[in-house]
Amino acid sequence: MTLVFASNNEHKIKEIKSLLGNSFTLLSLHDINIREDIPEEEPQIEGNALTKARYVFNACGLNVFADDTGLEIAELNGLPGVHSARFAGENKDSSANIEKVLFLLGNSKNRKARFRTVIALILEKKEYLFEGIVNGTIIKEKRGIEGFGYDPIFLPDGKTCTFAQMELSEKNTISHRALAFEKLKKFLVNYG
Ligand code: IMP
Numbered sequence: 001m002t003l004v005f006a007s008n009n010e011h012k013i014k015e016i017k018s019l020l021g022n023s024f025t026l027l028s029l030h031d032i033n034i035r036e037d038i039p040e041e042e043p044q045i046e047g048n049a050l051t052k053a054r055y056v057f058n059a060c061g062l063n064v065f066a067d068d069t070g071l072e073i074a075e076l077n078g079l080p081g082v083h084s085a086r087f088a089g090e091n092k093d094s095s096a097n098i099e100k101v102l103f104l105l106g107n108s109k110n111r112k113a114r115f116r117t118v119i120a121l122i123l124e125k126k127e128y129l130f131e132g133i134v135n136g137t138i139i140k141e142k143r144g145i146e147g148f149g150y151d152p153i154f155l156p157d158g159k160t161c162t163f164a165q166m167e168l169s170e171k172n173t174i175s176h177r178a179l180a181f182e183k184l185k186k187f188l189v190n191y192g
Contacts, residue, residue, distance in 0.1 A: 001023065001024050001025070001063070001188070002024075002025045002027065002062065002063065003020075003024055003025070003026055003027070003062075003063050003064065003065060003188075004026075004027045004028075004029070004031075004032055004056055004060065004062050004063065004064040004065075005026050005027070005028060005064075005065060005066075006029060006038065006052045006053055006055070006056045006064055006065065006066035007028060007029060007066070007067070008028055008029045008030050012067075013026065013028050015172075016181060019178075019181050019182075019185060020181075020185055020188070021185075023189075024188065027062070029056070032056070032059075032060050032062070034056065034059060034060075038051070038052050038055045038056075039051065039055075040052070040068070042082065043082060044082060045068045045069065045070050045081070045082050045116060045117075045118045046068075046118050046120070046129060047082075048068040048082060049066050049067055049068040049118045049119060049120035049129070050066075050120040050127065050129075052066035052068070052120070053065060053066040053120040053121065053122050053127070054122065057122045063121075063122060063123045063124065064121070064122050065119055065120060065121040065122070065184065066119070066120050067117055067118065067119045067120075067177070067180065067181075068082075068117070068118055069084065069115060069116065069117040069118075069176060069177060070082050070083075070084045070115070070116055071084050071101075071113060071114075071115055071149075071150050071154070072113060072114050072115075072116055073101065073105070073111075073112075073113040073138060074110055074112040074113065075105060075108050075110045075111065075112070076101075076104055076105070079104075080097070080100075080101065084097070084149070084150070085097075085149075087100055087101070088100040094148060094149050094150070097149070097150065098142060098150060098152065098153055101138065101150070101153065102138075102140065102141075102153065105138060111137045111138045111139070112135070112136075112137060113135075113136055113137065113138050113154065114133050114134060114135045114136065114176075115133070115134050115136075115150075115154065115175070115176035116131065116132070116133050116176055117131070117132045117133075117176040117177045117179070117180040118130070118131050118180065119131075119132075119180045119181065119183075119184050121184060121187075123188075123191070128187065130180050130181075130183040130184045130187065131180055131183070132175070132176040132177060132178065132179030132180030132181070132182075132183065133176055133179065134156055134157075134174055134175055134176045134179070135156070135157045136154050136155050136156040136157050136159075137154075137155045137157070138153050138154065138155075139153055139154075139155050139162065141153075142164070143161075143162045143164060143165055144161070144162045144163070144164030144165030144166070145164060146163070146164050146165065146166060146167070146168065146171075147163050147164045147166070147168070147171060150163075151163035151164035151171075152164035156174060159174075163175075
């Protein structure tokens, strides 16, 4: 089966190729000649994932999936959520994003948070959504140098290491993205 992954992020494409295995031919946006940035302006993660998948489907008519992720902090009413990448500004600066989160949380006792990934799949013109969630806590200071984004301040429930103190292989066994992609894979493997 041929599927477009609506991404040009080489790291993600490689990761997903290895997850899905050889029975799927995965094409990137680059492979199908989509060079422009697809707008991500929806108020919900689901909306952004669907917008990206629909944009590609309308452009090429191929089966396609797209993902979108946000960090949702309970005390901040779900922020940064859909704004996670640009929380502190357009340049997507992870350090500035972390500083903003820590500033807004201050000494708040409720530091519960979750990462949530939604994948939108358009297969034979039908739309499907798959969700992956990992619950955790926002700690008060950065710990670790691995990973990216908010990893240094996210302590997953039941762990003593932040995502930034884990090997990628360990993060991949529990991460929001891995859980969502496992659901997608299961669905595709069992599909007709
Ligand atoms: P995207 O939808 O995968 O591009 O993710 C949007 C933003 O959420 C990223 O720019 C990061 O700031 C944050 N994010 C997504 N996944 C992770 C993760 O696994 N660790 C830390 N931050 C993440």
